[in-house]
Amino acid sequence: MLKPAPLDPSRLYLSIYPWAELTYCVANKPQPVGQTLRPGSTSMWAGLHFINGYSPIRAAGVAREFATSIHGEINPEVGGYLLNHQAGREGELALIGVDGIVVAREVNIAPQPAGEWELMVSTEEGNVFHRRSASFARVRSLTSIDSRPNEQFVSATISRVNESRTFVEADIQVPSGDRRALLSFSRPYFRGYRARLGKRELAVTSYRGLFPIVEVPADAHGRLTLIYRPPWLVWGGSLAGACGLILLLSTIAAYRYASSAPAESVG
Incomplete structure (x- = not known):
């Protein structure tokens, strides 16, 4: 589970599997499970990227839009719709940046159109499909988007992309003129993302x-940073740090007091 094979860490995956609690419990599946399907949060152990996974509160738009359950299981009807009607080059999965799909052996379905996808690996757990084209860039410049049909955007030059679970950095160059650039980031959206171009x-x-998505003004250039830093995380981290400091100082004070206190005589 700590190694990414047979999956590719450079791709963004959608995994389709039945209800994990029933299908993959020890009574039904005594053998190890997860190296291919990566249910729940197990994809993080190997540095793999999935748009569906463990979410106890289902706060993300992906969870609501795709009707996922707590462990990342997608509603079967929604999963069938996505693979049959939204897996093409112009479909919703491509817009999100999904270029890999894992389908459990218990689910008899393959992404369509067949010419867009290639079966890379077939294991006892399921099948792994990759788009026949190269993997999508994690940061892309869009010239149009269907949620804003009356707007057109200029294509920006993107280079030196560096990313982790909580941030993305990239050099951005937007041509001069009167049009802005629209950048999309291939990662699930949560409230709390902040973006900065230079200062x-x-x-x-x-x-x-x-x-x-982030709009960048015309003729702008520099190092763009997108970071996940919601207020609750900032305040919670500060509070936890303060509590830890108080505990440390209290421990030191108690130790010094015990060391300096005179020993009681016996007898």
């Missing part, structure tokens, strides 16, 4: 709550 703060919105 200038940029607004972060989303496409239907599915993935972050």
